[in-house]
Structures are given as C-alpha cells and as structure tokens.
Amino acid sequence: MTNFFTSSIGKKILMAGLGLFLIVFLLVHLGINLLLIIFESRDPFNIAAHFMGTNVLIKIFELVLFGGFLLHITYGLIVQMQNWIARPVSYAKTHPSQTSFFSKYMIHTAVIIGIFLVIHLFDFYLQAKIFGGVPEVVIDGKTYHDLGLLVFEKFKIGWVVIFYIFTFIFLGFHLLHGFQSAFQTFGLDHRTLTPVIKASGVIYSVVVVAGFILIPLVIYFGN
Amino acid sequence: MVKLNSKIPAGPLAEKWTNYKAGQNLVNPANKRKLDIIVVGTGLAGASAAASLGEMGFNVKSFCYQDSPRRAHSIAAQGGINAAKNYQNDGDSVYRLFYDTIKGGDYRSRESNVYRLAEVSNSIIDQCVAQGVPFARDYGGYLVNRSFGGAQVSRTFYAKGQTGQQLLLGAFSALMRQVKLGSVEIFPRTEMHDLVIIDGKARGIITRDLITGKIERHFAHAVVLATGGYGNTYYLSTMAMGANVSAAWMSYKRGAYFGNPCFVQIHPTCIPVHGDNQSKLTLMSESLRNDGRIWVPKNLEDAKKVQKGELKAIDIPEENRDYYLERRYPAFGNLVPRDVASRAAKERCDEGHGVGSTGLAVYLDFKDAIKRQGQKAIEEKYGNLFQMYEKIVDQNPYTSPMMIYPAIHYAMGGLWVDYELQTTIPGLFAIGEANFSDHGANRLGASALMQGLADGYFVLPYTIQNYLASDIRTAKIPTNTPEFDEAEKNVRAKMEGLLKIQGKTTVDTFHKRLGKIMWDHVGMARNKEGLQKAIDQIKALRLEFWTDVKVPGKLDEMNTELEKATRVADFLEMGELMARDALQREESCGGHFREEYQTPEGEALRDDENCTFVSAWEHKGATQEPALHKEDLNFEFIEVKQRNYK
Amino acid sequence: MDFTLKIWRQKNSGEKGKFVNYKVGNVSSDSSFLEMLDVLNEELILKNEEPVAFDHDCREGICGCCSLYINGRPHGPDELITVCQLHMRKFKDGDSIVIEPWRARPFPVIKDLIVDRTAFDKILMEGGFVSVNTGNAPDAHAVPVPKQNADLAFDAAACIGCGACVAACKNASAMLFVSAKVSQFALLPQGRVEAKERVRAMVAKMDELGFGSCSNTGACEAECPKGISLTNIARINREFIKAGSA
Structure with missing residues (x-):
C-alpha cells in the first residue's frame, strides 16, 4: 500500500476519486444556487447558504472539500508535469486524432476553472467569513448574510455574466471527459454498464452546466 | 576425413530417447554455475533453449540482431504447432506423427530424431499452456485443433493466425524471467560474425554491436546456434529482412559440416510478386487450405482474359474451373504437402493457366467455405490473414478469391548435427531451423514450431550436458588468446x-x-x-x-x-x-x-x-x-x- | 508516383538531429512504405550520401520492429497496420510526407528514425511471465479455460510491442502495452497465481522508466496496429486496485 498513491495508476485513482467527489458536490451546489431563481424571495437561498456555512457536520465536510480540491489540483499538476517530461521532444507534425477531444485539454480547462475558483472564493467565501463585506438580512427574526443579494449584484454586470458562462462551458468540457474517465480509472469496464456511464457523464455535464448558466441569464435578463 | 557419427542410441525406436537420457552424463547443480553457454538467436529454438538452460543453472549469454529477443522471425509463423495429443480422438499417436513427418520429408530424415520429435511434442503443448499461451479453445474450455497438409488427423494447435507469435512470446517470457533472475544475459542488436575454436572445441564467438559498431569477443564452454534458415539467399522469400546464414556459414568455414543445403521449402500459399522494388513475400498460412479451394481457369482463353484484366474470377462458371489439386490428389485434395502443392501450381502456370497480371498466380477460393460455415466462422478462423491480404493486395478476399503463388519459405537443410544436435565441431550445437535434422527433404506444416521448441525445451538442455559433463574442470578461458x-x-x-x-x-x-x-x-x-x-x-x-x-x-x-x-x-x-x-x-x-x-x-x-x-x-x-x-x-x-x- | 519526404536525420544519440528534405520519384502505388524508403536509400548510396536508418525486419506486420511516425500518426495513415504494411496507394501523387521517430523520454533516438525500445523489455522482465520452469507443466487439458477468457487473453497477447501506443499518447504513456500483458495473464488461470506481484512490479518499472500516465484519451487504441483494446487499461487499473488493497 505504501507505494500505491505514488504510482502513476495510484495517482490517477486518487484524482478520479476526488473528481467524483467534486462531481457530487457540484450537484449540491447547483441545487442551492437554483433556489435563487426558483423562488421569488432570496430567503430560501440565504437560509440554505447559512446552513451550509454553520452546521458542524457541514463544516467538517467543508474541510474535506477544500482538501479534495487541493489534492485534485496538486495531483493534477504533478501528473501533468510528469506527462510533459515524458516527451521532451515534441513532434513536428501532428494529426488531429479521432479520439476523445476534451481528454487532450484537461489541463487547459482545469486552469480556467482554477482561476474562476480563486475569484469565486474571494467574492463569496472570504467576503462572508473574513472581510465581512456582505450585507445582512433578517428572516423570521434571525440575521443572515444576504449572499443572494451579492449574487444578484454580480449578475447584473454584463462581463461577469459572460465570464461566468465561459468558465462553466469549460467546466463542462472538463466534466465530459472527467466523468467517464474516472470510472475507467477505477477499472470499471462492463459491456452494458460502461455505455450507461458514458451517457450519464454527458447528461450530467450538460445538465449541470446548463443549470449553472441558467442562473446568471435569468438574473441578468430578469427584473 | 571425419567419419560422420550420428550417435543414434541403440534399442527399439520408442525407447531410444528414454535410454539415452537414462545413460547420458549430467552436470551437477554446483558445476552448472561454473559453465557458460552462448546461444545465438532468440527464435523459438534459441529463446526456449536459453531459458531452459538458465533455469537449470548454467550461465547463458543470449544474442540476437533484433532490438529485442521477442522480434525473432519465429514470430511470423502463422498456422500452428503439431502435437500427438489425440485430443480429437481421431486416431493420432506419437507413431503416426512420426510416420507422417518421415513420409512428408520424403524419407530423407533420420528415424531416431524424428521419433524423438514426435515423442516430446506433447510436452511442448503442456509447457506452452502453463506459460499462458492463449491457444484457441472450445466452449468447454478445452483446446481445439485444425488440420494441416500431409496429415489425415487434426493435430495442429493454434492461436488464430498468430501461433508463432504466441509461442515465441511464451518462450521469450521464460527468457526474460531468467534475465531478471540473473542466469541469462541478453545482447540485443548484436550479430555473430565468427566462431572461435580452441583446441578443436567451440569456445566463443566474435560479435559486432550494431549500435556502436564495436567488435567484441565472448567466451563460453559451448556455443549453440539457433540462427534460423538461409531462405534469404533467394532475396525474395517469406523470411525477415535481416534473417541470414552468416553465423552458420562462418561455422561451416570453421569446420562444421553443412547438411542437405539444397533442401529448401517453397511454400505454396504466398501473395504473388508485384514488382521490381518488392523486398519481401508475404505468406498466407497453410491453414487456409483447410477451407480454401485452389483452382485455375480450365480454358486457356479464360486464363488469358483474366491476366489482361478482361475477366474476373467470379465470372468464371464452376464447370470452367480446374480444382487441380482435388483432381490430381483426391485423397488429400487441397491438403497435399507443400512441395506437391507448389509444384502443381508451377505446372499449371507454366502451362499458361495462371492468373493475375503476371500469370504467375492461382486462386485460393473461400466461396464454398463461406457458404457452408458463414462469413463469421471464416472471420473467426482467418480474420487477421484476410485483413493482411486486403491491406497488401487491395482486394477483398471474402468476395473475390485470393491470388497465391509459391515462395521460398523454409530451409530443411542446415548445419549437420548428430543425435545430440552437436555439429562436427565439438561444443558447437545447432538447433531449430539452423540444423538439418528432422524434416528431410520437405517439412510438413506446423512442424517447424514443433521442432524449434522440441530442440530448445526438451532435447538440447539434456544432450548438451552429455558434452559439458567432461568440461567441468575447464576454467573460463580469457578472450585474449x-x-x-x-x-x-x-x-x-x-x-x-x-x-x-x-x-x-x-x-x-x-x-x-x-x-x-x-x-x-x-x-x-x-x-x-x-x-x-x-x-x-x-x-x-x-x-x-x-x-x-x-x-x-x-x-x-x-x-x-x-x-x-x-x-x-x-x-x-x-x-x-x-x-x-x-x-x-x-x-x-x-x-x-x-x-x-x-x-x-x-x-x-x-x-x-x-x-x-x-x-x-x-x-x-x-x-x-x-x-x-x-x-x-x-x-x-x-x-x-x-x-x-x- | 512522386513524393517529397521530410525526414528526421540524427547521426547518433549524442548529436542533435534535424529534418532533411528529399525527393523520391517513380514509386509504384503497390509498393509498401518501406519499399519506397528502400528506393530512396539506393539513390542516396549512389549519390555518396548516407542512407536513412530505420528499424524493420519481418515486413509482414508482426515483429513490431518498424516504427515510423508518418504525417503525425504512428504507422501512418491507415488503420490496423504497421508501417511495413502501409502501401503508397494510401497517399496522393505529389504528397509531401513528414517522417519522424517515436518521441518519448524512455525511447531515445539511436540513429535517424531508430529508437531504443529496450524499456519495454525491462518492464516485461519484471513480471511479464508465468513462473514455470521447463518440465513443470501439467497436461494441457488439466485446467479448462473458459473460451471467452482465452479469446480475450489472445486479443491482449496479440500486442507486437512496437510502441505505437507510446508514440501516439500525448503523455507518452505505456499503459496500453503494459495493460495488454497484465491482462493476458490476469485472464488465464495459469497467470492468476502471480497476478498481484506482477501488476505491482510492472507498473513500478513503467513509472521508474519515465513513461507518462494514462489520461484515458484513447489515442493508443486508435493507433494500435493490432487493435489492442482500452478495456485492458480498465483491467490493469482493476488489477492494480486489487493488488494494492491486499
């Protein structure tokens, strides 16, 4: 077991495991975000965000989540470096291969998602937790951060919306390969199951990305 | 003049090998460690011999000109390997395999050697299966067989059309295991150029490192040549481009006798020559003759039209086709031995019935087999061969018949060896295609793989000890003599x-x-x-x-x-x-x-x-x-x- | 047919290489790619120039020697073949063709288009075998093997070790090659005994030699001349997890 996670396959298994974990998290995140456009009021969203920010279990989970992100990114970078080193002289002529397009650009889509993540954390997480620049709202006698308002303000700005949509499309590319690739890395290969997984990956990627993109569009074009 | 002593053991045929082993000298384990053996060539014979000798405890040096031992030309053998298992319950036996081989060789091989070959053939299959060679199996999980030319039983084990590859990779895996264990050292991209004889015994070789060009000297107590055949003398053959006679030839010049050099096999089913810049002829496995029917147009006018491209094979009606092998040899039909099939093709083409633009080709037709068994069954059996044919010739063999013509394929002749596979130079052994021993004037299909592995796994590792037993006191000889x-x-x-x-x-x-x-x-x-x-x-x-x-x-x-x-x-x-x-x-x-x-x-x-x-x-x-x-x-x-x- | 060739020339592993352009004419469309290079070499020799070195041997697609990266693809523009089976009819008259060696850190160039692939043998040495000595074997029918497994094992064992998978992979990963060998033995009862040690040792060696890791892009499978399937990579992952958790 000692060398398991330092081996090339071990690293990939870790990457895949963390990737699947983040895929689940994305669903939860999307669910909460959608509250903003499902309900007239921002209250349900703010209550949910508050719950996520204060519940002890979720707090612990939050650490795991940060750890997960960090490991996924770190391992991704290590693996990428090793892969680049493995071919010191590149080919003069390449041929667009007929295989999975997005798999070749995982590191590129990852960088874009990474940049977004930094901005995102600064805007919401750090604002709320440390800088305290978030307005407050009282719901049923209790004070909450009005993160919903923050979102509405951001999504009234045109270039923010564009940047957000652009990022999520790249996230989609990342997921299109990542989702099914994770199962292959886990060694799952089955005559009937594998096609189902591949289809699920496509459905998941499209639904999640569409869900996230829908929010700024509704807010920007809504009243 | 040296009297040729073939050292055939006395006794009844079926007991010769057993008696030999019981009476031969052996080398004890402590002494094996002190003895060096050079094996040149890493095909079926060379790789299996080097691996087996390494397992026994000898110090083995294994040489090949390819970049890896796994690429030796045994890898290109397609059809299969014979053994007298009688798994098909069709009346096969060691004696029948022996008899077919002697008869197929036109009675020009040594009874004792051929019997031994048939005797150890079954162990080869056992050994290969244990190594993880993926032979074809039936739904019960048991091995299946196909039939080959010159036999009336099904005794050929196969792995699609890549049997040589699978057997070689098996022997190679055993070799690599010994390399890891330290008993064998490999020298890829190294070619032997001379044999060193000291006091009348083979004691080493001179090689050239093909990367640096450096000429090097290697000592051993005995030298084993597993360097294959000399088919490339003809330039165009089914041999690999690098296959050569040099190691055997230098040994000949140093005193080893050359046995039956005129016996070469011309394989009936190769892809015909296309032009002047052609470098190589590609074999279509003999196994195709199990299901394919060979014919030429019966009428000379049809043949001429076909040669000019005015008429297609499929347009020639059944009654105007001459299935000449079935006509001339009704008992064996399309499965006559290779020499017979080749000559019959030449005879038809010389008479002007040949097809293809050169008139030097005959048809190998799967129409009836596809009709009988379905395209899927044919694909299953010969898929890779059909694909190979289509890539080379640019014609689909499922719809129009293949064109084939004989080509140089195998050398039955080789260095003369005695029963112990030793040449006339003491301490120089020759195994596999490099020796002349088992196939007489004609080799039966699927017997080359059998002989290579028999020599390497089960014969040489015994007989070489009979020689080395007297050499245990010989210290390593420095290479500056x-x-x-x-x-x-x-x-x-x-x-x-x-x-x-x-x-x-x-x-x-x-x-x-x-x-x-x-x-x-x-x-x-x-x-x-x-x-x-x-x-x-x-x-x-x-x-x-x-x-x-x-x-x-x-x-x-x-x-x-x-x-x-x-x-x-x-x-x-x-x-x-x-x-x-x-x-x-x-x-x-x-x-x-x-x-x-x-x-x-x-x-x-x-x-x-x-x-x-x-x-x-x-x-x-x-x-x-x-x-x-x-x-x-x-x-x-x-x-x-x-x-x-x- | 006439072609313009842009070929990588490199005197030896120590010196720097460069591309050199050559013209070759009067090539038959029935010629194989290597026969076309033969024609070029004959001309070069007579012009007192050094012929182009390239690996080749059986010229029937099974030894795995030939290893040219042609117009951006290992083994050139055709499916399920090696370079020696590639025919000039796959090109258009007047085409210009770029010919490069395999590029990967564990495959250093020896000369011109020849690379050193002994890294593959080093991996096989670690576990690409069943530990059975000559003479140890029981009767071949002692253990039946389900046909499906035997067939899958054969499909994996059909690998010719040419290295096209490494050449094609953007990461220069050897996973398809290694997984094929691991799969062959994992699928057979004879190979199961050592399955765990085998996969651990072979993967460790593969990493040590500096091959990249697998990103499941599938380029290896697409370019493999023997059609070795990606399912083998899933299987090696599975075998590795099994071995790691034991």
Whole structure:
C-alpha cells in the first residue's frame, strides 16, 4: 500500500476519486444556487447558504472539500508535469486524432476553472467569513448574510455574466471527459454498464452546466 | 576425413530417447554455475533453449540482431504447432506423427530424431499452456485443433493466425524471467560474425554491436546456434529482412559440416510478386487450405482474359474451373504437402493457366467455405490473414478469391548435427531451423514450431550436458588468446575489405541478382545444366561483388548497409553450395525437384537405391571445392515407399 | 508516383538531429512504405550520401520492429497496420510526407528514425511471465479455460510491442502495452497465481522508466496496429486496485 498513491495508476485513482467527489458536490451546489431563481424571495437561498456555512457536520465536510480540491489540483499538476517530461521532444507534425477531444485539454480547462475558483472564493467565501463585506438580512427574526443579494449584484454586470458562462462551458468540457474517465480509472469496464456511464457523464455535464448558466441569464435578463 | 557419427542410441525406436537420457552424463547443480553457454538467436529454438538452460543453472549469454529477443522471425509463423495429443480422438499417436513427418520429408530424415520429435511434442503443448499461451479453445474450455497438409488427423494447435507469435512470446517470457533472475544475459542488436575454436572445441564467438559498431569477443564452454534458415539467399522469400546464414556459414568455414543445403521449402500459399522494388513475400498460412479451394481457369482463353484484366474470377462458371489439386490428389485434395502443392501450381502456370497480371498466380477460393460455415466462422478462423491480404493486395478476399503463388519459405537443410544436435565441431550445437535434422527433404506444416521448441525445451538442455559433463574442470578461458585474436582479425578484415571497395553497385542490387539466379536455377524445378550454369554465374557475381560493391559509412558506427553487405557476402557463397548439393543429388525428393527425375505423371521420382543419404559438406578453404560426405539413412522401423497422396 | 519526404536525420544519440528534405520519384502505388524508403536509400548510396536508418525486419506486420511516425500518426495513415504494411496507394501523387521517430523520454533516438525500445523489455522482465520452469507443466487439458477468457487473453497477447501506443499518447504513456500483458495473464488461470506481484512490479518499472500516465484519451487504441483494446487499461487499473488493497 505504501507505494500505491505514488504510482502513476495510484495517482490517477486518487484524482478520479476526488473528481467524483467534486462531481457530487457540484450537484449540491447547483441545487442551492437554483433556489435563487426558483423562488421569488432570496430567503430560501440565504437560509440554505447559512446552513451550509454553520452546521458542524457541514463544516467538517467543508474541510474535506477544500482538501479534495487541493489534492485534485496538486495531483493534477504533478501528473501533468510528469506527462510533459515524458516527451521532451515534441513532434513536428501532428494529426488531429479521432479520439476523445476534451481528454487532450484537461489541463487547459482545469486552469480556467482554477482561476474562476480563486475569484469565486474571494467574492463569496472570504467576503462572508473574513472581510465581512456582505450585507445582512433578517428572516423570521434571525440575521443572515444576504449572499443572494451579492449574487444578484454580480449578475447584473454584463462581463461577469459572460465570464461566468465561459468558465462553466469549460467546466463542462472538463466534466465530459472527467466523468467517464474516472470510472475507467477505477477499472470499471462492463459491456452494458460502461455505455450507461458514458451517457450519464454527458447528461450530467450538460445538465449541470446548463443549470449553472441558467442562473446568471435569468438574473441578468430578469427584473 | 571425419567419419560422420550420428550417435543414434541403440534399442527399439520408442525407447531410444528414454535410454539415452537414462545413460547420458549430467552436470551437477554446483558445476552448472561454473559453465557458460552462448546461444545465438532468440527464435523459438534459441529463446526456449536459453531459458531452459538458465533455469537449470548454467550461465547463458543470449544474442540476437533484433532490438529485442521477442522480434525473432519465429514470430511470423502463422498456422500452428503439431502435437500427438489425440485430443480429437481421431486416431493420432506419437507413431503416426512420426510416420507422417518421415513420409512428408520424403524419407530423407533420420528415424531416431524424428521419433524423438514426435515423442516430446506433447510436452511442448503442456509447457506452452502453463506459460499462458492463449491457444484457441472450445466452449468447454478445452483446446481445439485444425488440420494441416500431409496429415489425415487434426493435430495442429493454434492461436488464430498468430501461433508463432504466441509461442515465441511464451518462450521469450521464460527468457526474460531468467534475465531478471540473473542466469541469462541478453545482447540485443548484436550479430555473430565468427566462431572461435580452441583446441578443436567451440569456445566463443566474435560479435559486432550494431549500435556502436564495436567488435567484441565472448567466451563460453559451448556455443549453440539457433540462427534460423538461409531462405534469404533467394532475396525474395517469406523470411525477415535481416534473417541470414552468416553465423552458420562462418561455422561451416570453421569446420562444421553443412547438411542437405539444397533442401529448401517453397511454400505454396504466398501473395504473388508485384514488382521490381518488392523486398519481401508475404505468406498466407497453410491453414487456409483447410477451407480454401485452389483452382485455375480450365480454358486457356479464360486464363488469358483474366491476366489482361478482361475477366474476373467470379465470372468464371464452376464447370470452367480446374480444382487441380482435388483432381490430381483426391485423397488429400487441397491438403497435399507443400512441395506437391507448389509444384502443381508451377505446372499449371507454366502451362499458361495462371492468373493475375503476371500469370504467375492461382486462386485460393473461400466461396464454398463461406457458404457452408458463414462469413463469421471464416472471420473467426482467418480474420487477421484476410485483413493482411486486403491491406497488401487491395482486394477483398471474402468476395473475390485470393491470388497465391509459391515462395521460398523454409530451409530443411542446415548445419549437420548428430543425435545430440552437436555439429562436427565439438561444443558447437545447432538447433531449430539452423540444423538439418528432422524434416528431410520437405517439412510438413506446423512442424517447424514443433521442432524449434522440441530442440530448445526438451532435447538440447539434456544432450548438451552429455558434452559439458567432461568440461567441468575447464576454467573460463580469457578472450585474449591467439585464437580470439585471429578470429577478430578475420572479422575486421572482411568488413574493412567491404568498406574499402567503394564500387558503383549497391548491396541490394547484388542480392537481387543472386536471388534471380537462385530462383531460376535452384528453385522449384532444377536440372543439371541449369545448376552448372548457376554455379558459374554465382562465382562470377561473387567476384563482381568483391570488386564493385558500394558500402557507405564506417565500421565503428551503426551501419545498416555494412550489415547487409556482410550477410550478402555469405549468401553469395551459400548459394553456390546449394547449387552444388542440388547438382549432386540425382533424384527428385521433397522440395528438391530435378526435372530429369520424374514419373510420367510428373511426380517426383526418388532414387532410394543411391540417394538415401544426408549430404554433409565440408569446407576445404577458399580455393578448393568443398568435399561431400554422406550419412547413410537406415530405415529400420518403417518401410520406405513412394509418397502417394492420391 | 512522386513524393517529397521530410525526414528526421540524427547521426547518433549524442548529436542533435534535424529534418532533411528529399525527393523520391517513380514509386509504384503497390509498393509498401518501406519499399519506397528502400528506393530512396539506393539513390542516396549512389549519390555518396548516407542512407536513412530505420528499424524493420519481418515486413509482414508482426515483429513490431518498424516504427515510423508518418504525417503525425504512428504507422501512418491507415488503420490496423504497421508501417511495413502501409502501401503508397494510401497517399496522393505529389504528397509531401513528414517522417519522424517515436518521441518519448524512455525511447531515445539511436540513429535517424531508430529508437531504443529496450524499456519495454525491462518492464516485461519484471513480471511479464508465468513462473514455470521447463518440465513443470501439467497436461494441457488439466485446467479448462473458459473460451471467452482465452479469446480475450489472445486479443491482449496479440500486442507486437512496437510502441505505437507510446508514440501516439500525448503523455507518452505505456499503459496500453503494459495493460495488454497484465491482462493476458490476469485472464488465464495459469497467470492468476502471480497476478498481484506482477501488476505491482510492472507498473513500478513503467513509472521508474519515465513513461507518462494514462489520461484515458484513447489515442493508443486508435493507433494500435493490432487493435489492442482500452478495456485492458480498465483491467490493469482493476488489477492494480486489487493488488494494492491486499
């Protein structure tokens, strides 16, 4: 077991495991975000965000989540470096291969998602937790951060919306390969199951990305 | 003159090998560690021998010219490997396999050797299965067999059309295991160029590192040649481009006798020649003859139209097709032995019935098999062969028949060896295709793999101990002795000589010219006049080669042209010996067909009275003609008959 | 047919290489790619130039020697073949063709288009075998093997070790090659005994030699001349997890 996670396959298994974990998290995140456009009021969203920010279990989970992100990114970078080193002289002529397009650009889509993540954390997480620049709202006698308002303000700005949509499309590319690739890395290969997984990956990627993109569009074009 | 001693053990045929093993000398485990063995070549015979000797505890050095031992040309064998398992319950037995092999070889091989081969054949299959060789199986999980030419039972084990590959990878895996364990050291991209003899015994070799060009010396207590056949003397053959006779030829020049050099096999089912720049002929496995039917147009007018491209094979109605093998040999039909099938194809084409643009091709048709078994079944059996054919010829063999023509494929001849597989030089052994031993004048399909692995796994590892047992007190000999000096000087002189000529003609040009002489005069049909002409032409060509060849580059670097030049220099001598041997053998047998000796129906006519012998040629120096020795073949256990496949 | 060739020339592993352009004419469309290079080499020799060195041997697609990266693809523009089976009819008259060696850190160039692939043998040495000595074997029918497994094992074992998978992979990963060998033995009862040690040792060696890791892009499978399937990579992952958790 000692060398398991330092081996090339071990690293990939870790990457895949963390990737699947983040895929689940994305669903939860999307669910909460959608509250903003499902309900007239921002209250349900703010209550949910508050719950996520204060519940002890979720707090612990939050650490795991940060750890997960960090490991996924770190391992991704290590693996990428090793892969680049493995071919010191590149080919003069390449041929667009007929295989999975997005798999070749995982590191590129990852960088874009990474940049977004930094901005995102600064805007919401750090604002709320440390800088305290978030307005407050009282719901049923209790004070909450009005993160919903923050979102509405951001999504009234045109270039923010564009940047957000652009990022999520790249996230989609990342997921299109990542989702099914994770199962292959886990060694799952089955005559009937594998096609189902591949289809699920496509459905998941499209639904999640569409869900996230829908929010700024509704807010920007809504009243 | 050395009397040829074949060292055949006494006793009844079925007990010879058992008796030999019971009485032979062995080397104890502590002494094995002190003994070095060189194995040159890593095909089925070489890899299996090196691995088995390593397992026993000897120090083995294994050499090959390829970049990896796994690429030796055994890998290209397609159809299968014979064994007398009788898993099909069709009446097979060790005796029947022995008998078929002797008969298939046209009664020109040694009874005792062939019996031993049949005897160990079953262990080979066991060994390969244990190694993880994925042979074809049925739904019960048991091994299946197919039939091959010259047999009326199904005894051929196979792995699709890649049996040689799978067996070689099995032997190679055993070899790599020993490399890891430290008992075998491998020297890839290293070619043997001379044999070192000290006090009358083979004690080492001189090699050239093909990457650096460095000439190196290697000592061993015994040297094993597993260097394959000499089919590339003909330039165009089914052999690998690098396959050569040099190691065997240098050993011949050092005193090892060459056995039956004129016996080469011309394989009936190869893809026909397409043009002048062709470098190689591709074999279509004999297994195809299980299901394919061979025919040519019955009418000369149809044949002419086909040759001009005015008529297609599928347009020729059934009644105008001549299934000539089924017609001439109703009992064996399309599964007659290779020599018979090849000659029959040549005969039809010579009469003008050939197809293809050159008229030098016949059809191999799967129409009936596809109709009977369905395309899927045919695909399952021969998928990769059909694909290969389509890639080369650009025609779909599922819809139009394949075109095939005979091509040089295998050398039955080789270094003369005794029952122990030892050459006339003590301590020099030859195994696999490199020796002459088991196939007589014609090899049956799926028997080469059997012989290579029999020699390497189960015969040589025993017999070599009988020799080494007396050598346990011989310490390692340093490689700075005068004998090593002389051998290295010899190698350098040859190579520097080649580089110095700087003539106007490339090595390949000479090789092609030699090939044409060989194919025309020492090919499928030979006659006295032609053979004499061939000898003169080869001599002249050799002289021209040594005055006009152009070899670029230097000795001490990677130099692919120099590699080719050294090989062709040896082929130019080998070719002459083949012609000489063909000239002296005044009969037709197996792959050797002398036009003067045939029955009124055009079948080969043996002369058992005068020609039941193995010819063993002794080198007498550059200026003298080689001397012929004869090992008489005594058939004690079977009756010698005219081969009849009707 | 006439072609313009842009070929990587490199004297030896120590010196720097460069591309050199050559013209070759009068090539038959029935010629194989290597026969076309033969024609070029014959011309070069007669012009007192050094011929182009390239690996080749059986010229029937099974030894795995030939290894050219042609117009951006290992083994050139055709499916399920090696270079020696590639025919000039796959090109158009007048085409220009770029010919490069395999590029990967564990495959250093020896000369021109020849690379050193002994890294593959080093991996096989670690576990690409069943530990059975000559003479140890029970009767071949002692253990039946389900046909499906035997067939899958054969499909994996059909690998010719040419290295096209490494050449094609953007990461120069050897996973398809290694997984094929691991799969062959994992699928057979004879190979199961050592399955765990085998996969651990072979993967460790593969990493040590500096091959990249697998990104499941599938380029290896697409370019493999023997059609070795990606399912083998899933299987090696599975075998690795099994071995790691034991």
